[in-house]
Amino acid sequence: MLNFAPTQEQEEIRQLAQSLAMEQVRPQGRSAEQQGDISPALMKTLTQTGLTTPFPEEYGGSGVVEAVTYTLIAEELGFGDGALAMNIIGSLMGPLTVLLAGDKSQQQHYITPFSDASRGHLQRGSLGFAERTGGYYVTEISATIRTEGEQYILNGSKRDVIHGGQSSPRVVLVRLEGTSGTGGLCALMVPLDIAGARVSLDEGKLGLIAAPSAAYTFENAPVSATCMLGQPGGSGVLRAAALYNILRAGVACGTARAALDYAMDYARGRIAFGRPIVSYQGIAFMVAEMAMKLDAARLLTWRAATSWDRGTGCETLVQEGEAAQYQAIKIAKSATIDAIQILGGAGFIQDHPAEMWMRNAAAME
Amino acid sequence: MIDFTLSELQQAARDYAHQVALEEMRPISLECDRTEKIPDSFMWNMQRRFWAGAAGQARTQAQEGEEKQDNILSILSQEEMAWGDAALSTAIPGPGLAAPPILSQGTPEQQAKFLGPYMDGQLHWGALALTEPGIGSDVAGMSTTAVLEGDEWVLNGHKHYITNGARSDLVVTFATIDKSLGREGIRPFVVPRGTPGFVVGRIEEKMGLRASQTAELIFENCRIPKDHLLSGRESSKKAGFKAAMGTLDATRPMVGALAVGIARAAHEKTCQWVQEELPKGFSVYKRREIELELDEMGQELEMARFLVWRAAWMADRRIPNSKEASMCKAYAGGLVMKVTSAGVRISAPGENSESRQFLQKWFRDAKVFDIFEGTAQIQRLVIARRLFPEVDIP
Ligand SMILES: Cc1cc2nc3c(=O)[nH]c(=O)nc-3n(C[C@H](O)[C@H](O)[C@H](O)COP(=O)(O)OP(=O)(O)OC[C@H]3O[C@@H](n4cnc5c(N)ncnc54)[C@H](O)[C@@H]3O)c2cc1C
Numbered sequence: 054m055l056n057f058a059p060t061q062e063q064e065e066i067r068q069l070a071q072s073l074a075m076e077q078v079r080p081q082g083r084s085a086e087q088q089g090d091i092s093p094a095l096m097k098t099l100t101q102t103g104l105t106t107p108f109p110e111e112y113g114g115s116g117v118v119e120a121v122t123y124t125l126i127a128e129e130l131g132f133g134d135g136a137l138a139m140n141i142i143g144s145l146m147g148p149l150t151v152l153l154a155g156d157k158s159q160q161q162h163y164i165t166p167f168s169d170a171s172r173g174h175l176q177r178g179s180l181g182f183a184e185r186t187g188g189y190y191v192t193e194i195s196a197t198i199r200t201e202g203e204q205y206i207l208n209g210s211k212r213d214v215i216h217g218g219q220s221s222p223r224v225v226l227v228r229l230e231g232t233s234g235t236g237g238l239c240a241l242m243v244p245l246d247i248a249g250a251r252v253s254l255d256e257g258k259l260g261l262i263a264a265p266s267a268a269y270t271f272e273n274a275p276v277s278a279t280c281m282l283g284q285p286g287g288s289g290v291l292r293a294a295a296l297y298n299i300l301r302a303g304v305a306c307g308t309a310r311a312a313l314d315y316a317m318d319y320a321r322g323r324i325a326f327g328r329p330i331v332s333y334q335g336i337a338f339m340v341a342e343m344a345m346k347l348d349a350a351r352l353l354t355w356r357a358a359t360s361w362d363r364g365t366g367c368e369t370l371v372q373e374g375e376a377a378q379y380q381a382i383k384i385a386k387s388a389t390i391d392a393i394q395i396l397g398g399a400g401f402i403q404d405h406p407a408e409m410w411m412r413n414a415a416a417m418e
Numbered sequence: 419m420i421d422f423t424l425s426e427l428q429q430a431a432r433d434y435a436h437q438v439a440l441e442e443m444r445p446i447s448l449e450c451d452r453t454e455k456i457p458d459s460f461m462w463n464m465q466r467r468f469w470a471g472a473a474g475q476a477r478t479q480a481q482e483g484e485e486k487q488d489n490i491l492s493i494l495s496q497e498e499m500a501w502g503d504a505a506l507s508t509a510i511p512g513p514g515l516a517a518p519p520i521l522s523q524g525t526p527e528q529q530a531k532f533l534g535p536y537m538d539g540q541l542h543w544g545a546l547a548l549t550e551p552g553i554g555s556d557v558a559g560m561s562t563t564a565v566l567e568g569d570e571w572v573l574n575g576h577k578h579y580i581t582n583g584a585r586s587d588l589v590v591t592f593a594t595i596d597k598s599l600g601r602e603g604i605r606p607f608v609v610p611r612g613t614p615g616f617v618v619g620r621i622e623e624k625m626g627l628r629a630s631q632t633a634e635l636i637f638e639n640c641r642i643p644k645d646h647l648l649s650g651r652e653s654s655k656k657a658g659f660k661a662a663m664g665t666l667d668a669t670r671p672m673v674g675a676l677a678v679g680i681a682r683a684a685h686e687k688t689c690q691w692v693q694e695e696l697p698k699g700f701s702v703y704k705r706r707e708i709e710l711e712l713d714e715m716g717q718e719l720e721m722a723r724f725l726v727w728r729a730a731w732m733a734d735r736r737i738p739n740s741k742e743a744s745m746c747k748a749y750a751g752g753l754v755m756k757v758t759s760a761g762v763r764i765s766a767p768g769e770n771s772e773s774r775q776f777l778q779k780w781f782r783d784a785k786v787f788d789i790f791e792g793t794a795q796i797q798r799l800v801i802a803r804r805l806f807p808e809v810d811i812p
Contacts, residue, residue: 054425055490057728121420321809329809337802337811338795344805345745349721352728356422356720363423376717 070129078133085263100174113168120361124303131307135413136263143215147178154282154289179220181211217267240282249274260412291367298374302354305381312392385414435495439502447503450629489730493675500679505629516544523648545586547577558601564593573637583633601659615640626782670743671729677750677787688761741804748797751787
């Protein structure tokens with residue numbers, strides 16, 4: 054039955070995430086960009102709230118991830134700062150993929166460290182999805198593995214893997230040679246000190262600078278069969294891929310909302326020709342457009358998240374996640390660009406975060 | 419809990435309307451568009467299907483259930499109807515746009531008196547008259563007047579572009595009782611057909627929605643009983659204007675749903691055209707490009723539908739929704755133009771097939787969705803004013 058209201062509990066979690074986003078995340082956006090990473094202190098605060106450990110309690114987590122709830126959290130984090138949000142979610146997708154695709158002992162081994170009270174906040178995971186040859190679409194994954202004795206031979210590339218240089222688990226999405234579409238997708242944990250693997254840390258990035266990332270190239274790289282999470286071609290991998298897209302969409306909605314909110318404040322206070330600039334339709338209509346398109350993209354994202362929680366078939370789910378991230382990033386880009394326009398010259402100056410948000414949105418694709 | 423799935427009742431209402439659209443509307447759609455006429459048989463079929471049929475039952479059931487959902491049920495069927503034919507949807511017998519102001523501003527006695535006759539199994543229509551030759555968007559500036567003389571209101575003025583204006587049993591007509599009061603002076607009056615001094619002027623010829631009747635109405639010393647003024651619920655001075663605007667909060671999602679219905683029809687037809695009618699030798703690259711464009715429009719279609727659903731859901735829950743109602747109307751109105759014009763462009767290389775005739779008709783129908791029930795610009799104004807309640811955005 055149609056319903057557009059989060060539950061009471063989700064609303065409380067959202068509010069908690071929002072206050073953390075405003076009080077802790079937003080103020081550190083610029084400095085994190087200068088540092089090129091999240092500060093351990095901030096990560097510690099977030100970890101203590103349980104927001105960054107959506108794992109089963111048996112692995113020390115705060116309760117197993119639900120897509121709708123976590124989409125709300127992702128939007129709030131993105132509202133705080135898109136790059137820090139991607140830093141957090143990029144890391145989280147490592148253990149979450151292990152949770153969704155891996156077996157019990159892999160889960161125990163790779164997830165538990167994230168919940169550790171004293172060191173969990175220093176732990177980083179990663180999920181390599183997009184490649185040199187495509188974007189965040191399962192059908193565009195062309196890195197392949199083939200079996201050779203007790204090993205897999207890995208070929209292909211990954212780009213923009215957040216925390217990809219220093220993570221454990223370091224998961225990459227690949228496909229069994231000869232498969233296409235959503236068939237044969239696997240999640241493989243890759244050590245980087247193997248023959249045929251090349252890692253390069255991303256430098257001089259346009260945006261998402263506070264989310265350090267790396268790119269990989271694999272040429273006939275041998276990977277032990279024990280690195281496979283669960284069964285090759287299982288539905289858990291597709292659910293992980295869909296979840297990543299849904300959460301990226303959540304962050305993008307948050308980024309768009311941040312831009313909208315910031316531009317609204319500015320447009321209210323800025324006087325030109327004796328009137329607040331928002332009293333001119335050229336500005337008012339731009340704001341109305343931003344708000345309308347953001348709501349549209351958020352609803353699309355929520356729909357994908359509800360499908361994830363309901364266990365909708367993977368084919369549909371993957372598509373819904375892809376549509377959500379595409380539309381949400383689209384509005385994140387246009388809203389941040391328009392926010393700068395509304396700020397005028399000030400938008401171009403780094404005293405205001407709008408330009409950083411525009412770079413972040415553009416770097417999500 | 420956030421949920422995008424339909425309940426059984428909601429699904430049933432939607433399926434029923436789809437069946438009606440498929441069986442009753444599509445087959446006569448092109449012909450009605452050409453002739454600007456709708457056969458009586460269609461009217462009677464609609465009358466039967468909607469008052470005796472499952473939709474009628476669904477409505478009663480919904481009223482008995484604990485959660486109110488008449489807005490949701492109505493937009494679900496509106497989308498299907500417009501998928502069938504938007505012009506024919508506007509002609510379905512019933513009180514139509516006259517109902518919302520009567521329901522929101524009429525006393526229980528007025529509701530029974532004015533809406534009761536619609537249940538008698540005969541063909542009846544209703545209309546809402548705001549627009550005048552001199553004003554459209556700026557409703558508050560209307561110049562039709564109403565003066566109380568003894569026990570009667572005397573109406574004078576001129577309305578135009580009124581949907582079903584010539585066939586309606588009742589026209590809820592907005593008029594000012596005192597021009598110096600501006601919007602505060604505006605009141606809704608129920609004017610029955612046949613009242614002396616109430617005459618129908620020209621019937622417009624239009625680019626689209628051609629089978630929908632759009633009429634000019636003239637009031638010349640038109641006398642109606644005192645109790646035909648709808649102001650029962652609220653004694654506030656704003657009642658009249660609020661009634662007009664409150665009506666729009668309920669009807670904009672419906673217009674949005676109609677736009678989504680046409681957009682969906684055009685999207686489906688274009689996809690089908692690419693599958694079945696693409697001329698031999700068509701460039702594969704171009705085809706791929708078209709498919710990507712259609713994919714993206716498919717996503718936008720879903721977003722438009724969700725915006726409509728949300729606005730209607732809010733209306734059912736009595737959550738103030740003017741911003742959201744305007745958002746869904748603006749988004750859907752823009753989208754239906756985008757999708758239908760793409761359909762015409764994409765199918766341009768083809769033969770003059772029936773699919774292309776439908777696409778061209780829907781393209782002509784679509785444009786009005788950026789215009790009536792508040793133009794694209796007015797929707798953006800409403801949204802902006804809601805976002806900035808403290809700023810005067812003229
Ligand atoms: C097929 C059809 C059916 C209709 N059915 C009905 C009906 O049943 N009942 C009824 O009452 N009316 C009906 N209408 C009338 C419709 O609601 C009006 O046409 C509409 O509200 C616009 O008014 P207008 O045509 O006077 O345009 P105007 O108000 O003159 O607008 C002209 C242009 O100016 C723009 N504009 C106006 N004000 C502003 C502003 N403040 N800021 C920026 N731009 C502005 C508009 O967006 C538009 O682009 C119908 C119209 C059509 C075409």
